[in-house]
Amino acid sequence: MESGHTLSPTAWGICLHWLLWHGADITSVTPGGWTAAHIAAIRGQDACIQALIMNGADLSVQDDRGCTPSHLAATHGHSYTLQVMLRSGVDPNVSDKYDWKPVHYASFHGRLGCVQLLVKWGAAIEDVDQNGNLPVHVAAMEGHLYCFKFLLSRMSSMKQALKVFNDNGENAMDLAQRFFKDNIVQFIQGAEIEGDNQNNQENLTFPGHVAAYKGDLEMLKKLVENGIININERDDNESTLLHRAAGQDHIECLQWLIEMGADVNITNKDGETAADTAKKFAHLSAVSLLVGLQKYEVEENDEIDDQDVKFFERHGVQGSTDAKDELSQSEAEKTNARKRAYEKVVELRRLLEIAESNFKQLGGISEGDIKQKKEDQESRRMIKELQVQLEGERLRREKLECQLDECRAEASHRQTPVDQIHLNNVVSMEHDSSDSNKDKRKVTKKITSSGGIFMRRS
Numbered sequence: 001m002e003s004g005h006t007l008s009p010t011a012w013g014i015c016l017h018w019l020l021w022h023g024a025d026i027t028s029v030t031p032g033g034w035t036a037a038h039i040a041a042i043r044g045q046d047a048c049i050q051a052l053i054m055n056g057a058d059l060s061v062q063d064d065r066g067c068t069p070s071h072l073a074a075t076h077g078h079s080y081t082l083q084v085m086l087r088s089g090v091d092p093n094v095s096d097k098y099d100w101k102p103v104h105y106a107s108f109h110g111r112l113g114c115v116q117l118l119v120k121w122g123a124a125i126e127d128v129d130q131n132g133n134l135p136v137h138v139a140a141m142e143g144h145l146y147c148f149k150f151l152l153s154r155m156s157s158m159k160q161a162l163k164v165f166n167d168n169g170e171n172a173m174d175l176a177q178r179f180f181k182d183n184i185v186q187f188i189q190g191a192e193i194e195g196d197n198q199n200n201q202e203n204l205t206f207p208g209h210v211a212a213y214k215g216d217l218e219m220l221k222k223l224v225e226n227g228i229i230n231i232n233e234r235d236d237n238e239s240t241l242l243h244r245a246a247g248q249d250h251i252e253c254l255q256w257l258i259e260m261g262a263d264v265n266i267t268n269k270d271g272e273t274a275a276d277t278a279k280k281f282a283h284l285s286a287v288s289l290l291v292g293l294q295k296y297e298v299e300e301n302d303e304i305d306d307q308d309v310k311f312f313e314r315h316g317v318q319g320s321t322d323a324k325d326e327l328s329q330s331e332a333e334k335t336n337a338r339k340r341a342y343e344k345v346v347e348l349r350r351l352l353e354i355a356e357s358n359f360k361q362l363g364g365i366s367e368g369d370i371k372q373k374k375e376d377q378e379s380r381r382m383i384k385e386l387q388v389q390l391e392g393e394r395l396r397r398e399k400l401e402c403q404l405d406e407c408r409a410e411a412s413h414r415q416t417p418v419d420q421i422h423l424n425n426v427v428s429m430e431h432d433s434s435d436s437n438k439d440k441r442k443v444t445k446k447i448t449s450s451g452g453i454f455m456r457r458s
């Protein structure tokens with residue numbers, strides 16, 4: 001399968017289980033005309049859709065309103081589920097009974113991720129429904145500014161698009177005014193002054209990713225909580241919001257995304273999880289947050305102990321240089337101060353011994369035990385980090401090897417005519433020189449494959 005997803009029998013089992021749980025049967029149809037695929041689309045169960053596809057489910061089945069599963073995934077903003085369907089060859093231009101295509105539904109419900117995806121897959125955004133409404137019209141009447149802006153930017157002419165009337169004689173501005181969508185009205189008014197604005201393509205396309213990249217948690221919350229984007233939305237590089245926040249070490253955003261149930265296991269186009277991305281930029285706290293919250297466990301377990309350690313450190317003043325009054329102290333005063341300090345250490349040591357023995361008698365765990373535990377946890381954390389790093393290196397190596405193979409293939413392809421030339425030469429040459437030709441070829445090969453630069457040959 002193109003997406004590289006393989007579905008284990010367990011996943012299929014879970015899918016079936018899920019379907020049964022929701023009262024569906026693969027072969028049956030609900031009174032509204034929904035098949036199992038319709039239901040999976042509504043719920044955004046992409047593994048399930050995949051399983052259904054692999055088991056030959058028909059994704060072009062229409063319900064009573066003429067909606068296919070892709071219409072429903074677009075309605076509910078499940079962009080990844082929709083992508084799974086589009087990858088399997090579903091027609092992005094399929095119409096329901098009112099000539100609404102999935103892109104109409106996505107625009108009407110303000111599902112930016114789905115609108116983008118559909119546009120990427122060649123959906124018709126200049127086609128109208130039964131009432132002459134373009135997707136921009138339905139986005140305008142519902143006040144979905146992000147979708148509206150994005151659709152406009154992808155239409156052949158923004159100015160023309162704003163002028164198009166539906167069968168009711170209303171253009172986007174009229175609809176926005178009639179339904180009191182001030183954001184759209186203001187945008188159109190601004191756009192008419194500014195004219196076409198091409199230079200913030202990324203902001204238009206992936207506002208959530210831009211917000212995650214900038215660490216703008218408020219914006220991110222707004223976009224996700226209003227269902228404009230999905231928590232696991234992917235950009236052109238298949239990076240999620242987590243990837244973008246991890247790359248910039250925006251801990252607050254990461255915490256919020258994780259709390260909201262963002263999937264930390266999603267890999268981008270380069271096969272990296274968000275943790276890998278954080279690792280790449282050495283954002284260690286982001287790594288530990290994404291890798292398994294190990295660091296936080298350590299802190300929780302040893303809270304009381306940490307306080308103890310600090311307490312003793314504060315009294316062990318040797319080496320401390322930042323006490324201001326030290327500058328004005330005479331040598332004798334300093335000696336006295338040290339002596340007092342030392343006496344304090346001795347006294348405390350004695351008290352500590354007593355405290356420790358009391359603590360043990362009461363069944364407490366010794367400081368040594370805790371230290372040992374802490375060290376163990378630290379090593380486990382390091383092992384995990386190194387494993388992540390190793391995994392990243394392995395992926396990188398695989399990619400490089402792939403490139404190497406391609407270069408080798410390319411090199412040998414280009415060498416064939418040269419070999420023939422060599423061969424022709426060899427006939428008229430001695431043994432020695434043919435050997436040296438061979439050597440030369442090896443060297444050339446090496447340069448070609450590692451650098452990716454091909455030698456020019458006539």
Ligand SMILES: *[C@@H]1O[C@H](CO)[C@@H](O)[C@H](O)[C@H]1NC(C)=O
Pocket residue numbers: 091092093122123124125127
């Ligand atoms: C969908 O419609 C658009 C515009 O009419 C067209 O360019 C595109 O090829 C269509 N896609 C498919 C898969 O039919």
Ligand SMILES: *[C@@H]1O[C@H](CO)[C@@H](O)[C@H](O)[C@H]1NC(C)=O
Pocket residue numbers: 199200201202203210
């Ligand atoms: C995106 O919008 C912000 C303002 O919200 C602006 O500062 C930034 O330059 C824009 N980014 C791009 C790529 O245009």
Ligand SMILES: *[C@@H]1O[C@H](CO)[C@@H](O)[C@H](O)[C@H]1NC(C)=O
Pocket residue numbers: 235236237
């Ligand atoms: C995708 O990756 C390419 C190359 O790494 C980069 O130039 C581009 O900006 C990325 N796109 C997004 C949307 O992050």
Ligand SMILES: *[C@@H]1O[C@H](CO)[C@@H](O)[C@H](O)[C@H]1NC(C)=O
Pocket residue numbers: 262263264265
């Ligand atoms: C991510 O993968 C791990 C290990 O494979 C698994 O335990 C965890 O449940 C997964 N998390 C999500 C959100 O799927």
